[in-house]
Amino acid sequence: MNGNPAMTETGREGAARLNWRGIMDKMGIVIVVLIISALFAVMDENFLTWSNMMNMLRQTAINAILAAGMTFVILTGGIDLSVGAIVALAGVSGVYFSQWMPALPAMLLGTLVGAAAGYVNGVLTAKTKLPAIIVTLGSMTYLRGIAYVVTGGYPLILNDGSFIKMGQGYLGPVPIPIVIMLLVYAVFFVILKYTVFGRNVYMIGGNSEAAFLTGIRVVPRMTWVYTISGICSGIAGVILSARLLSGQPNVGSGYELDAIAAVVLGGTSLAGGMGTIVGSLFGALFMGTLSNGLTLLSVPYYWQLIIKGIVIVLAIYIDRLRQRGARG
Amino acid sequence: MRKSKFYAMALVLALLTSMLAACGGNKEASESPSQSASPSAASASPSSAGGGEKKLKTVAMTVMTLDNPYFVAYKESLEEVAKKEGFEAITEGAEFDLAKQQAQIETFIQKKVDLILVNAVDSKGIAGAVKEAADAGIPIIAVDVDADGGVTSTIMSDNKQAGKLAGEYLVKRLNGKGNVVLVNGNPITSVFDRVEGFKEAIKDHPDIKIIEDQNGKLNRDDSYKVFENILASHKEGTIDAVFGVNDPTTIGAYLAAKAANRSDFFFVSVDGSKDAVEFIKKDDMFGETSAQHPKAQVVKAIELAKDLLAGKQVERTVLIPVDSVSKETLSSFTPEF
Numbered sequence: 001m002n003g004n005p006a007m008t009e010t011g012r013e014g015a016a017r018l019n020w021r022g023i024m025d026k027m028g029i030v031i032v033v034l035i036i037s038a039l040f041a042v043m044d045e046n047f048l049t050w051s052n053m054m055n056m057l058r059q060t061a062i063n064a065i066l067a068a069g070m071t072f073v074i075l076t077g078g079i080d081l082s083v084g085a086i087v088a089l090a091g092v093s094g095v096y097f098s099q100w101m102p103a104l105p106a107m108l109l110g111t112l113v114g115a116a117a118g119y120v121n122g123v124l125t126a127k128t129k130l131p132a133i134i135v136t137l138g139s140m141t142y143l144r145g146i147a148y149v150v151t152g153g154y155p156l157i158l159n160d161g162s163f164i165k166m167g168q169g170y171l172g173p174v175p176i177p178i179v180i181m182l183l184v185y186a187v188f189f190v191i192l193k194y195t196v197f198g199r200n201v202y203m204i205g206g207n208s209e210a211a212f213l214t215g216i217r218v219v220p221r222m223t224w225v226y227t228i229s230g231i232c233s234g235i236a237g238v239i240l241s242a243r244l245l246s247g248q249p250n251v252g253s254g255y256e257l258d259a260i261a262a263v264v265l266g267g268t269s270l271a272g273g274m275g276t277i278v279g280s281l282f283g284a285l286f287m288g289t290l291s292n293g294l295t296l297l298s299v300p301y302y303w304q305l306i307i308k309g310i311v312i313v314l315a316i317y318i319d320r321l322r323q324r325g326a327r328g
Numbered sequence: 329m330r331k332s333k334f335y336a337m338a339l340v341l342a343l344l345t346s347m348l349a350a351c352g353g354n355k356e357a358s359e360s361p362s363q364s365a366s367p368s369a370a371s372a373s374p375s376s377a378g379g380g381e382k383k384l385k386t387v388a389m390t391v392m393t394l395d396n397p398y399f400v401a402y403k404e405s406l407e408e409v410a411k412k413e414g415f416e417a418i419t420e421g422a423e424f425d426l427a428k429q430q431a432q433i434e435t436f437i438q439k440k441v442d443l444i445l446v447n448a449v450d451s452k453g454i455a456g457a458v459k460e461a462a463d464a465g466i467p468i469i470a471v472d473v474d475a476d477g478g479v480t481s482t483i484m485s486d487n488k489q490a491g492k493l494a495g496e497y498l499v500k501r502l503n504g505k506g507n508v509v510l511v512n513g514n515p516i517t518s519v520f521d522r523v524e525g526f527k528e529a530i531k532d533h534p535d536i537k538i539i540e541d542q543n544g545k546l547n548r549d550d551s552y553k554v555f556e557n558i559l560a561s562h563k564e565g566t567i568d569a570v571f572g573v574n575d576p577t578t579i580g581a582y583l584a585a586k587a588a589n590r591s592d593f594f595f596v597s598v599d600g601s602k603d604a605v606e607f608i609k610k611d612d613m614f615g616e617t618s619a620q621h622p623k624a625q626v627v628k629a630i631e632l633a634k635d636l637l638a639g640k641q642v643e644r645t646v647l648i649p650v651d652s653v654s655k656e657t658l659s660s661f662t663p664e665f
Contacts, residue, residue, distance in 0.1 A: 046439055252427075295439070296438065302394075
């Protein structure tokens with residue numbers, strides 16, 4: 001199955017003959033999200049209100065945006081452990097720049113810092129052929145260190161009103177983080193599905209040797225993939241700092257695992273080559289719904305951890321079954 | 329193979345359903361049947377509930393972490409008071425993650441709880457979430473550390489006094505002369521106040537010098553490692569006393585000293601935890617801990633909340649006194665956590 005250029009065709013074929021397999025492959029997580037939402041709606045009157053839905057989506061936005069970038073990385077068979085640290089560094093940088101300039105350039109620079117961090121990850125991974133898990137484990141540590149050095153360990157307070165809007169404002173009735181989340185997904189959906197670059201990402205993940213032999217320039221492609229993850233982390237970091245009214249150097253630890261979990265829950269194979277970006281959005285939604293609903297139902301905190309942990313293990317288990325299924 | 333995948337999906341759902349039923353079931357029974365009938369109607373007017381009532385039904389609290397017994401004591405105290413007074417208590421841990429704490433407060437708001445207690449991960453950064461609660465008309469009281477954004481009230485230990493008591497004990501035992509290591513903590517007001525109180529107590533004794541100031545991150549593990557490094561760079565006889573800003577910190581440092589066979593100094597601390605009291609009992613090297621009373625803080629918070637609901641004015645800041653616990657005062661003290 002891996003490395004077959006026909007791989008990219010499965011999307012259209014699957015849609016054509018709409019059978020149970022196809023639905024489970026593409027839509028499994030959507031169904032799970034719907035069922036669990038229905039459960040929560042029945043069990044708690046506050047769940048299915050407009051304000052709670054907006055609240056839940058806004059909380060999910062950060063993880064969802066990280067998962068969008070992580071999808072590209074995992075599709076190539078890689079992993080990016082540094083996204084949480086990039087969130088912290090980009091947030092801190094954005095707030096830092098906002099002391100000297102208007103909100104928009106400050107936010108863009110913050111995102112750019114994220115992109116730069118991702119670019120370095122990409123170059124190191126693609127050129128040195130070191131395992132991505134090692135490269136990004138390293139950058140996860142040094143980027144966090146830089147965030148601490150920049151701030152001296154203290155949070156930087158954000159005072160710029162239009163910057164704060166990025167996290168706390170609304171576009172009509174919809175919180176801005178949700179709007180940005182949807183924009184990010186729209187853009188990356190198109191890139192992944194309708195561009196040569198997107199198709200190359202799948203092929204590299206399927207079999208990078210074969211991809212190289214068919215003439216794909218693997219190194220620049222990989223560099224871009226990690227840069228995209230960096231951009232997403234940068235955007236998430238800027239939004240988060242606006243939400244928290246401060247650049248927090250210690251924020252975001254563990255976010256990489258949430259993002260990876262969202263991607264895998266969304267049906268992307270950790271081995272690369274298989275998956276969709278829309279799945280990741282629903283994977284993030286699933287985790288957000290779970291957190292929100294469990295708290296609304298007053299499930300004791302320690303139990304919430306147990307439930308979430310089990311869900312993540314089960315997600316990996318499903319991933320295994322999917323891979324075996326595809327082979328057989 | 330496809331079948332087994334479907335089976336796995338079904339398993340996830342079955343597990344979740346049963347867990348939700350098991351966990352949420354006990355008290356759901358009392359409130360949801362009448363309300364769950366019209367979830368769509370509820371979406372029309374989300375702010376209608378809880379208007380004219382003058383009784384605490386649900387109190388939600390978020391603490392910075394639940395891996396320190398001190399904060400578990402908040403949880404248990406709240407549950408105890410809740411049982412006695414007949415309201416529902418929810419406690420969540422934020423694992424030192426400000427974003428997580430903000431999300432927890434937002435969900436409490438959606439749940440329309442009657443009172444929120446916040447033990448802020450970051451006093452300034454939490455302002456946004458505090459404001460959201462205030463805007464939603466939910467009283468929000470800070471416990472243990474202050475919080476910006478318009479909390480109704482702040483209830484905390486007199487942390488300055490805690491640092492001061494530790495400092496006074498240290499001055500007395502050192503006879504006004506010696507080198508002191510400060511194992512500091514994360515930048516939160518309670519830690520600042522303790523260090524300030526401590527420095528105040530030693531300031532009239534110029535022969536007492538702080539020779540190291542390092543962050544043990546308020547937990548045993550990091551403090552252990554930090555203190556190992558301090559020991560490596562300060563040979564036997566160059567340290568006379570150590571101040572750790574809370575018990576996990578001091579105990580971590582104490583255990584590192586024990587492991588390195590160093591006994592040329594003593595420790596003072598803040599918290600009054602069971603563990604620290606045990607060490608004070610057994611070993612002269614663990615000198616003092618200034619005991620906090622989390623239970624008194626929670627009881628006071630609920631008192632204030634009731635006053636608020638009755639339309640009374642409440643104090644902006646309430647300081648709960650601390651006690652110095654050392655070998656001499658040990659017999660009259662029972663640790664709360």
